[in-house]
Amino acid sequence: MASLRVDNVIKAGLGIARNKVETLFYESRIRVNGCKIPKKSFKVDVGDEVDVIKESSRMNEEFLNVSRIVVLSNEENKDGDGLVVKMRRYKTLTIEDYPNDPWKRR
Template sequence: MLKFWNNARLNRLLSIAQAKVAKQSLSGYCKKYDFVPETNHLSQATRLLHTGRVLAKYNKQSNQDDEDETDDVGNVKEFADERDSKVVKANVHSLRADLLIKAGLGMARNKVETIFYESKVRVNGKKLNKKSVQLNVGDEIDVIRGFSHSNPSHLVVSRVIVLDFSNREEGYSVQLRRYKSLLIENYSGTNAYKSSDTVQH
């Protein structure tokens, strides 16, 4: 009998403690959302206990969402600078070739247009015929500066490689690897560069 009475008393105390915690949670919730609870047939303790459980479930879900957001931010790839290159981060409206050249090499828009019309741009070794062509991860953009002074069969180029991109509210956040000056063999066939310009490398 004494054991039953102690269990009943313990359960009652536990319910009161839970109701107090729930009441505190409810008052904070009511203040936050300017909400006045209506009286119904349930006892105040039961209502508060139910509300406390709902709030605990909501808080648990909210904490999980916060952790998921943190994980998403943690998934951003980081690229290190390598020899003769630098990683450039930029925000662009689209992945057009001309915008990526501008962002990667820090060129003015009119300069980008000039080199395009002079056929000095190659994407993955092929002549760029449209400035608006959309690029992707791994694509290489070469801006030809001229023939090498010391080795006329080679070209001096500035190269931009698309490393990674992610969607933003407006456009994309991109990571590009920039080589300011590279010595490469001239392209073959119709993509070959033909000019008398020479550059010191």
């Protein structure tokens, strides 16, 4: 991976195409540690949780269905031309809606 930009992390961790990540950003469907990000080039750190909001839960509108990536570690590649990043991926996770920045279906 070239850098710890949130768009690179989502692309590598969830296998989502770069143009789809851009669409998700403009639809305000990306959160880092529960907060909206100001730009798609936002840098994440070890321990950060990156959520991609799929939809409001059909069972309870106070919950969201998300895909989540947790950045576990990063180190420089032995060749010196990038980073080796370890992540934990949750393809489908149901969480409470964000208290400081609620997400509503439009």
